[in-house]
Amino acid sequence: MTLEVRDLAYAYPDGTQALFGVNLTIARGERVALLGPNGAGKTTLVMHLNGILTAGHGLVRVAGLQVGKETMGEIRRRVGLVFQDPDDQLFMPTVREDVAFGPANLGVRGAELDRRVAEALDRVGMRDAIDRPPHHLSFGQRRRVAVATVLAMDPEILVLDEPSSNLDPASRRELAEILKNLDVTVLMVTHDLPYALELCERALILSDGVIAADGPTRDLLADEALLTAHRLELPYGFAIPASGT
Amino acid sequence: MHVPDGFFTATVSIGAAVVAAAGVGVALRRAKQELDDRTAPMAGLVAAFIFAVQMLNFPVAAGTSGHLLGGALAAILVGPYTAVLCVAVVLLVQGFFFADGGLTALGVNITLMGIVTAAVAWGVFRLITRVARNRAAIVAGSFVAALVSVPVAALAFAVLFAIGGTAPIDAGSVAAAMGGVHVLIGIGEGLITAVTVSSVLAVRPDLVYGARGLAKPLVLRTATGEQVVTAPEEPQAKPIRPFLVGAGIVSLLLAGVVSFFASGSPDGLERVAEDKGFLGQAGDHLFGGFALADYGDVGGIPVGVAGVIGVLITLAVGLGIGYALRRRRKVTT
Amino acid sequence: MGAGHHHQLFRAGDTVVHRLPPQCKLVAVVAFAVVVVATPRERFWVFGGYLLLLAAVAAVARVPARFVLRRMVVELPFVLFAFAIPVIGLGERVTFWGISLSVDGLWASWNILAKATLGVIASILLAATTEPRAMLLGAQRLRMPQLLVQIATFMLRYLDVVLDAMRRMKVARESRGFQARNLRQAPVLAKSAGALFIRSYERGERVHLAMLSRGYTGTMPIYREISADVGQWLTAAALPVAAAAVLFLS
Structure with a gap:
């Protein structure tokens, strides 16, 4: 089991409770979409996966290792978090240094570091931008580099927060192709339902701080009553293609 | 206000650079204690913010406009030590990347716009908010702190100019002119600082360093009724003393040690009110026979002492306002 | 102050000046500025010599004069101030076109204008030939x-x-x-x-x-180190050394 979340509950310091007992498991190699309306607790959940927030109750395990103070370093290597705004993620002056930041913190140096940086950029098709400053790249390019910064750490699971937000249709498609060809476990937080359908066989719906549904993405999206109950909607004119095609 | 190369003698430039380096060194250590591993990204973003805010121009009086210095704003929003770091970095970047402010004048610029501004603003702000701790006091304190910090920085400039300026202008004229114009600029600075602080207070009060300790205590609802668990501490109670000591040392360095060099430079100090230009006369109208107006010679008061007196008067004014606010608060509650 | 287009401050190129390690350039420019500031204001021709030196650096670095001139607007507020000094200055006065000016003030005005201008040009050339990132790495090498x-x-x-x-x-x-x-x-x-x-x-x-x-624990990993050899230091030293030579030999 790559990711296991058991009875996770959490309240912010100001007393607002965001998670009320989340249970989920993700197997190796799966691509899973985490759907839910704004304010459902998606980002809060994601922050628990690599120990930025620590569970008020319950536990999170990544490849059998429980998230906690002592395991923090190892957990952060295993869980690759891609933030929603690539400007938050790309904080170094050049793409090269940004992609190198993670592996360098793990103690990788010299030729091995260069190799990892180049390889990660190759996987997202951004090798040519290696010496450019991030703010000279287009938004779509920045998001691809943001994915590379995490891939360079060789994570067990890639966690993407709203990967398709603010992308134009071409960049959206390019990113989808890249994600489909990656050979890693993916947890994708989104309310872009067609994107979830395209990329993930399985989906979870997080609503009011608990997992409200878990099943094949196609089945979940076909259940109109379920979607409506959790403030989710398919875009106008979009229909689930008949299964088997 | 960015002083270029050639404005001050080499001795003053070097003296100010030593003061600046010492001040930034202290700020580095203290800021790191406060922000630990968040220092670099937080101070970097705040520095970018200050750089941006300095581009906000506001009209002062007929035809002239001032821009925000931001030192006081930074001190109240992120604390004096982080503020000094941020302003110092802004000035370094402006000097080396934008050719704004001379490279040999960096010490002067960092001392005046970073250390003096932040120290004065924070000192005044603390005095006012120490006697009255509520939102009105914080906003009023921000206004006064920013207002005072600008002319004081301008006067510090005049002191440096008297010690080692390269132009034959009467030191009193410089003080009067700089002080006068900068009181006007200070009003703008104070206004913008106060409203900025108040608008941040309205949305994210936890981000305002100067408003720490304003949070309400937690309340437990038990069978026997409501019970307060933790009284909010006053986190600033301790750091204030070393800070004031540090600010005092900086002032002493400025006023005392640096004026030691003055004897070697005949320019500013020795030439006194013999043949004043029109600005000098304007100064006379404003301050007349007041001993400090000519920054140290009319009343026979040495420059260093005059500077110290100026700082003391400033603090006294701040204290008075603080007391007034506290009394008003007592009446209302 | 530029409108924040800091990428427009740097002009990409492949010249001797561009290739010099940033720490050498930083030291050279600061040393040059110190020599300029320390020069007595009466030495007119020496300032001319400095300007020629900077022009030579600009020529080698292929930085056009127009680029430098356009960026010199940052100096403007103090140019205005410098023009006011003779009017409000003290001491012996001369009358020039009907305006009474202070002799000492004229000297001071010239002094500030000349030194500030040379300083600004040197800084502009530094920023024009050094990538912002490299500048910071250079500062790091210099133990900032x-x-x-x-x-x-x-x-x-x-x-x-x-x-x-x-x-x-x-x-x-x-x-x-x-x-x-x-x-x-x-x-x-x-x-x-x-x-x-x-x-x-x-x-x-x-x-x-x-x-x-991504595993940050309080220290930034140093990824790129720029080292300078003796030859590069000597090349960079050419500017301040030449300036000092002009000052002492003229």
Whole structure:
């Protein structure tokens, strides 16, 4: 089991409770979409996966290792978090240094570091931008580099927060192709339902701080009553293609 | 206000650079204690913010406009030590990347716009908010702190100019002119600082360093009724003393040690009110026979002492306002 | 102050000046500025010599005069101040075109103008031939405190982001008819500044989280080291040494 979340509950310091007992498991190699309306607790959940927030109750395990103070370093290597705004993620002056930041913190140096940086950029098709400053790249390019910064750490699971937000249709498609060809476990937080359908066989719906549904993405999206109950909607004119095609 | 190369003698430039380096060194250590591993990204973003805010121009009086210095704003929003770091970095970047402010004048610029501004603003702000701790006091304190910090920085400039300026202008004229114009600029600075602080207070009060300790205590609802668990501490109670000591040392360095060099430079100090230009006369109208107006010679008061007196008067004014606010608060509650 | 296009400060190129390690250039420019400031103001021709030296550097670095001149506007406020000095200066006076001017003031004015201009040109050439990132690495090599270098690094990275946010707010203000005419409108600007601060601060917090997520434990990994050999130091030293030679030999 790559990711296991058991009875996770959490309240912010100001007393607002965001998670009320989340249970989920993700197997190796799966691509899973985490759907839910704004304010459902998606980002809060994601922050628990690599120990930025620590569970008020319950536990999170990544490849059998429980998230906690002592395991923090190892957990952060295993869980690759891609933030929603690539400007938050790309904080170094050049793409090269940004992609190198993670592996360098793990103690990788010299030729091995260069190799990892180049390889990660190759996987997202951004090798040519290696010496450019991030703010000279287009938004779509920045998001691809943001994915590379995490891939360079060789994570067990890639966690993407709203990967398709603010992308134009071409960049959206390019990113989808890249994600489909990656050979890693993916947890994708989104309310872009067609994107979830395209990329993930399985989906979870997080609503009011608990997992409200878990099943094949196609089945979940076909259940109109379920979607409506959790403030989710398919875009106008979009229909689930008949299964088997 | 960015002083270029050639404005001050080499001795003053070097003296100010030593003061600046010492001040930034202290700020580095203290800021790191406060922000630990968040220092670099937080101070970097705040520095970018200050750089941006300095581009906000506001009209002062007929035809002239001032821009925000931001030192006081930074001190109240992120604390004096982080503020000094941020302003110092802004000035370094402006000097080396934008050719704004001379490279040999960096010490002067960092001392005046970073250390003096932040120290004065924070000192005044603390005095006012120490006697009255509520939102009105914080906003009023921000206004006064920013207002005072600008002319004081301008006067510090005049002191440096008297010690080692390269132009034959009467030191009193410089003080009067700089002080006068900068009181006007200070009003703008104070206004913008106060409203900025108040608008941040309205949305994210936890981000305002100067408003720490304003949070309400937690309340437990038990069978026997409501019970307060933790009284909010006053986190600033301790750091204030070393800070004031540090600010005092900086002032002493400025006023005392640096004026030691003055004897070697005949320019500013020795030439006194013999043949004043029109600005000098304007100064006379404003301050007349007041001993400090000519920054140290009319009343026979040495420059260093005059500077110290100026700082003391400033603090006294701040204290008075603080007391007034506290009394008003007592009446209302 | 430029409108924050710091990428426009740097002119890419492949010349001797561009290739010099940044730490050498930083030291050379500061040393040059010190020599200039220490030069007695009566030595007219020496200042001319300095200007020629800078022109030579610009020629070698292929930085056009137009580029330098356009960026020299930052000096403008102090040029105005320098022109005022002779009028308000003390001491012996001369009358020139009907205006009474102080002789000493004229000297002081010349002194500030000459030195400030040379300093500004030197800084412009430094920024034009040194990538911002390289400049910071050079500062690091020169033992500038790590934390200051890091703060400056983050500041430069996010300067455009913050300035963009500010520009968007300005557009939003103005598209609703706002214009800053006098001090009474300052509160509106200040509210924008407050919003800008909150955005900047919150971004700082998110950046910190992003750093933690990639294993940051308080020290930045040093990825690129730029070392300089003796030859490069000597090349860079050419500017201040030549300036000193002009000063002492003329």
